Amino acid sequence: MNRRRFLGQASCSAVSAIPVLNTLLNLRLASSIANAAPPGPGEYRALVCLFLSGGNDSFNMLSPFSGPSSTHGNSRTEYENSRGNLALPLAGLHEIHPLNTPGRTFAVHPSMPKLAARFEAGDAAFVANVGTLIEPVFNRTEVANASKRLPLGLYSHSDQIEQWQTSVPQSRSGVGWGGRMMDLIKDINPSQLVSMNISMDGSNVFQSGITGAEYAVKPSSSATEGGAQALAGYAANYGSSPFTNVASHAVDSMLARQYGHLLQETFQQKRRDSQEAYAIYAEATSGTLPGDVKFRLVNNEVEDTDANRLGQQLHQVAKAIMGRNTIGALRQTFFVNLGGWDHHSETLSQQEGMLKDVDDAIGAFWNQLVLLGIQDQVTLFTASDFGRTLTSNDRGSDHAWGGNHFIMGGSVDGRKIFGQYPSLALNPEIGSELNALDTGRGRMIPTTSCDEYFGELALWLGVPPSSLHLVLPNVGNFFSPGATGPLGFFG
Incomplete structure (x- = not known):
């Protein structure tokens, strides 16, 4: 098994075996189940978590194009100076024009024209410089002096994957924030036999709760295969x-x-229950999706490559959404994963192909949602271990902290960049500080916490504001839940 395959498939599932150490939190949640107000007839909503395991170099996925930063009159020049041989050339970039960054435009990676088009059409948005935090951290001095509580195992793949899936970076846990949502609101669903949380990538921490776990199914390898696995x-x-x-x-x-x-x-x-759940899920996903959307599926005689694998997973998500009434679901989460983002070398060439795979898959998924007439009721969001260093190690980038992510859906307040896109200035080894957020080599302190990012998603799915702290225990350190979300990307 090569390194890319190991990080892509092993890391996300293996962390689910980590012992549950945060017992007090789990007991408090179990004794404080608070059901959300019942939705109106047919008011379906679903979250799709697209995990890019390995650590996506997201400051090339979303980079400055024009206008000043807080530390430089030309943010593009600053980006090129900091990234060195990892800087993307201006030619080929997809310029986007956010409605909430006056005087500045940004660029989406050349391999992602479909994402750029969805952004410009108002169906997608970015959240800038997101990362794991226990409490706000404002500068590198606080990091160096340990005057603020910092996440365990910062820059570690296994620790940061777990923390992105639990949103409890101060301790290790086997209960995810998606699982805690399920514990709180699963009774919204008329049927409980098929879990509210469905995984296309096996076991994961994100969807593991106290009262249940994910329902794992096989991605589609053709237009008619995949789904729940029958008893042999x-x-x-x-x-x-x-x-x-x-x-x-x-x-x-x-x-x-x-x-x-x-x-x-x-x-x-x-x-x-397992046998009955299989029968229900198999019936729900037995139909053919409308239209002729190309998910880059393969048949059993073609190698199951990563490029095809993401399309297979999202194809199966679309089939489960189509069969939601048979499943008996008004609220669902889905987990899909694409590994191999740990690009310590050949970053530019590897990312070029992999971001194209992502772009093709989400483009097909969006087209399928439109054909199903349900694009306003489904939100896809990305997650990853961490961002990567702005500076090059001569051939690639290394583990860092804050990174950029995108959200896509008809309910998203699109064509905006939420959070604070940071200055990309690097601090010199000797001399005055240029950027308080740079802890060294362009490892950016997050300006948006995972709790703020996830809180927005949880509230949209139906978690009551008064119960948000049960899903995200640290959320009160960043935001007081009320009528609106912490970032506002659902308007």
Whole structure:
């Protein structure tokens, strides 16, 4: 297994085995379940988390194009000076014109024309310089002197992946903020057999709660395959094969058995629920999606490459959304993952291809949502381990802290950059400080916390403002929940 595949597939799932150490938080949440107000008839909403595991170099995904920064009269020149051989040439960039950055324009990576088009159309926005924080940190002196509480394992893949998925950077936990949302609001859904949280990438911390976990399914490898995996050798209606009939009868007999012991009967009920959930999900996703949207699917004879894999995952998300009524869901979260972003070398060439994969996949997903007529009820957002150094290590960039992310959906207050896009000036090794946020080599202190970013999403999904602290325990350090979100990207 190569490094790219390891980071892409192992890291996001392996962290779910980390012991749950924050017991007090979990007990408080379990004893304080607060249901959201029931939605109106058919008022469906879904969040899609697109995790870019490995640490995306996001200051090339969204870079300055024109106008001044807070420390330089020409932000593009400042960017080029700081990035050196990692700076993208001006030619080929997609200039975007945010409505809330007067006097400045920005650029989306050349490989992402579909994202740039969605931004300019008002269906997407960026959130600048987001990262894990326990409390606000304003300058590198506070970091150097440890006068503020800092996240555990800063710059570590495993720690930062976990913290982006739990939003509890002061301790290690196996309960994610998506799981805590599920604990709070899952009863909105008429049916509970298929989890509110559905993963296209196996086990993950983000969707793991106290009262349940994600429902993991297989991404589509063709227009008709993928989805929930059947019990091998079992057919609900039996079949023509004598072996299948015998095996299926044995399974039915086992599931019909009653136990007097509470633990045995509880486990037995889980088996029955699992079989019923499979039947429901399989029926819900058996139909064909409208239109002829190209998700770059492959058949079983073609290598399952990363480029195709993201399209497969989002294709399966679209099928689950189409089947939401059969599943019995008014609120859902989905987890998809694309790994391989740890570009310590060949950053420009590797990112060029991988961002194109992302752009193609989200472009197809948006087109499918439009055909389903549900683009206003679904929001896709990105997450990643961390940003990367502005400076080059001669061939690539290294682990850093704050980074840029995008959100896409018809309910998003688009064509804006939320949060504070930082100065990209580098502090000299000797001499006066130019940029309080640069802790060295262009490792940027986040100006927007994960809690603010996630709080906006949680409130939109239906978490009551009074219960937001149960989902995001540190949110009160950055924001007092009220009628509007912390950043305002849902208007």
